[in-house]
């Protein structure tokens with residue numbers, strides 16, 4: 130009851146539109162995919178379900194990035210790390226579900242461990258055959274890493290470019306570590322060949338449709354949590370920190386605690402996104418830690434509109450939609466297009482698509498009002 | 511999952527149980543032998559200053575005298591290289607950070623007015639009003655009639671009631687100064703450090719600001735830095751003139767402005 134009020138009472142009109150559309154998608158897409166025959170014009174193809182399910186997890190990552198960057202001014206160039214860690218936690222669960230069905234038919238060990246002549250499961254893998262434990266780790270591992278990282282970084286008042294660089298270094302270091310076979314996470318091949326999840330065949334179209342819906346629900350939940358945070362009084366402080374950090378301290382607020390809070394929440398959100406991503410794409414490997422991925426997430430948010438949440442999710446969808454089209458048409462050109470897009474948005478749409486649209490909408494509304502209706506704009510001299 | 515490290519982070523107890531002389535324990539703010547250098551340049555040089563409880567003090571001095579730096583030291587922004595900075599007769603401010611010092615009851619208005627430009631005027635005040643300042647306290651805080659009554663009252667005092675819904679960034683320079691004074695009052699500090707409150711104001715506004723400060727001084731201790739001599743005269747309080755990081759003269763405005771050295775370095779002839 131308290132929680133519902135906390136989550137829902139400050140949603141604005143745009144937010145409701147966003148939630149309703151997502152809610153419809155969560156219900157209609159599986160129905161149109163599974164129940165409508167492929168010949169019908171209303172049928173949603175299997176490919177589309179997979180693709181959009183993936184975009185939903187990207188959108189959740191984008192909301193996580195927007196929460197720290199758009200509202201608290203922390204430009205993280207390493208959020209892909211939290212996403213990938215959540216993905217690995219899910220991947221480890223899925224690996225252990227394969228059981229004796231692997232190529233080497235070992236009763237407990239995943240193939241890559243048998244290949245490395247390992248005889249028992251490394252400690253890090255203990256417990257991952259339990260779904261609840263794995264789900265706990267999905268949130269806990271990125272959350273804990275973010276907490277420890279943030280504890281030191283924010284306490285030592287590392288900000289701006291320096292902070293961005295160390296977040297980038299963090300994800301790069303993790304990438305190098307996960308590439309190593311002796312880390313025990315499958316080296317450069319990563320984790321793949323998953324068979325089932327909670328006993329359901331991961332390849333079956335029903336499972337895939339359910340995963341799509343779960344991703345949409347996770348995105349809605351992520352939006353609700355982020356929105357509740359940024360519209361609370363703590364949210365005002367967080368924005369104040371973005372705009373004038375020292376001033377916030379002189380008002381008596383512990384800036385490092387507020388930063389640590391949003392940073393950790395955001396990392397957990399990214400981890401959950403990663404965990405939903407992996408069963409839908411069927412693989413997780415160290416390239417998910419690559420710095421370019423984290424930077425791409427920044428571009429989504431910039432394109433959609435920093436500090437708008439809904440815009441960030443929209444940006445993730447749009448940019449990735451463009452990406453799948455682009456990589457089909459000009460496979461070599463995507464990185465240039467992405468860079469060009471970022472420059473274009475920075476120069477001409479600094480508020481992103483949604484921010485620009487909202488401004489336009491407001492101005493349109495104002496110019497329609499009679500001119501007398503502008504009180505409180507005369508200086509009181 | 512998150513613990514709130516708020517209380518655990520203070521360095522070794524700043525309220526040491528050491529015996530302090532009466533001159534310290536009876537003053538609200540006690541600075542003794544304070545020095546700080548930036549890259550070898552001594553911005554504050556063996557500065558000593560005592561503010562009594564309830565006192566209002568005006569600080570004058572030429573550009574670069576160290577007035578703002580002194581406030582930086584008191585509020586924890588700058589750590590002194592040497593000297594004592596003691597608040598309320600017992601708390602060693604050099605051991606605390608900005609947040610802890612603010613929460614002890616020292617509020618500050620900056621020389622360059624610093625408000626939260628993307629927040630509305632009323633939100634600026636609301637954030638400053640004395641209330642729970644922890645992460646979870648603010649996260650789950652509900653609309654408090656008490657706080658908003660205080661916001662209304664303060665908006666009235668600083669005459670920004672008609673502008674409450676505007677973004678602070680859209681205010682004029684003088685209005686920002688007033689908003690910052692409002693925020694300062696909202697914190698309800700024991701000691702207010704006010705750096706050049708009249709800068710950029712019209713004569714009428716300057717007069718009103720002086721009135722407001724005198725009013726505030728009835729219930730608070732205040733340290734005001736100003737260059738505007740008319741304004742200082744209006745306040746009618748003890749004046750300290752700083753020069754090259756230490757006290758050049760101290761006394762009534764007439765005494766200080768008659769001082770040869772003050773005329774030499776500051777007032778000109």
Ligand SMILES: Nc1ncnc2c1ncn2[C@@H]1O[C@H](COP(=O)(O)OP(=O)(O)OP(=O)(O)O)[C@@H](O)[C@H]1O
Nearest residue numbers: 548549553571572573574575576577578579580621
């Ligand atoms: N963080 C810093 N790093 C280097 N030098 C500094 C720093 N802060 C202050 N200074 C120097 O210390 C001296 C004192 O500066 P301060 O701002 O305290 O002067 P002030 O008395 O407030 O002057 P004004 O009347 O112009 O505001 C100046 O020479 C300034 O350049």
Ligand SMILES: [Mg+2]
Nearest residue numbers: 577578579621
């Ligand atoms: Mg100054």
